[in-house]
Amino acid sequence: MVDTDPFIDRLNPDMCVVTAAAGGERAGCLVGFASQCSMRPVRFVVWLSKVNRTYEVARQAQFLAVHLLTSRQLRLAALFGGETGDEVDKFAHTRWTEEHGGAVVLPDACAWLVGRIEQRVDGGDHVGFVLAPVQVGGQEPHADASEAPDDAALLRLADAVTIEPGHPVD
Numbered sequence: 386m387v388d389t390d391p392f393i394d395r396l397n398p399d400m401c402v403v404t405a406a407a408g409g410e411r412a413g414c415l416v417g418f419a420s421q422c423s424m425r426p427v428r429f430v431v432w433l434s435k436v437n438r439t440y441e442v443a444r445q446a447q448f449l450a451v452h453l454l455t456s457r458q459l460r461l462a463a464l465f466g467g468e469t470g471d472e473v474d475k476f477a478h479t480r481w482t483e484e485h486g487g488a489v490v491l492p493d494a495c496a497w498l499v500g501r502i503e504q505r506v507d508g509g510d511h512v513g514f515v516l517a518p519v520q521v522g523g524q525e526p527h528a529d530a531s532e533a534p535d536d537a538a539l540l541r542l543a544d545a546v547t548i549e550p551g552h553p554v555d
Contacts (some may be wrong), residue, residue, distance in 0.1 A: 413470070431513070438469060
């Protein structure tokens with residue numbers, strides 16, 4: 386196996402919360418593996434751990450919601466990253482709404498999208514859910530990043546590194 390630490394250790398990806406609803410259940414988790422993956426048509430992929438409760442609910446879902454958080458929303462990140470839905474109803478501790486296709490949206494996120502699941506890709510210990518955006522919401526970004534308030538910076542891995550995962554990695 387190749388030592389990837391010199392490469393991986395330099396990454397500082399945006400963190401987001403992914404929520405799923407299916408069969409009368411809701412789930413959500415903090416995710417560090419997510420990206421736009423196509424321009425035409427626009428597609429976004431989120432990678433969910435196979436040991437996570439959110440993955441189990443997402444397997445039955447038709448839509449997922451992806452939420453961007455700011456660096457000031459560490460409490461919300463800790464709720465979805467540091468607690469497990471096997472033991473805690475995370476949605477009892479935050480505001481949420483039901484949106485397109487029954488997707489669970491956290492309106493306090495700085496931006497969110499609801500995407501129809503187009504494809505699932507097995508990537509090892511995570512599965513990629515390729516989403517076609519069907520609904521978006523949130524605050525408008527500042528046209529000039531130099532004028533944006535400090536709390537508008539997106540939450541990144543370095544901001545969330547102190548959150549103890551609610552589920553073990555494997």
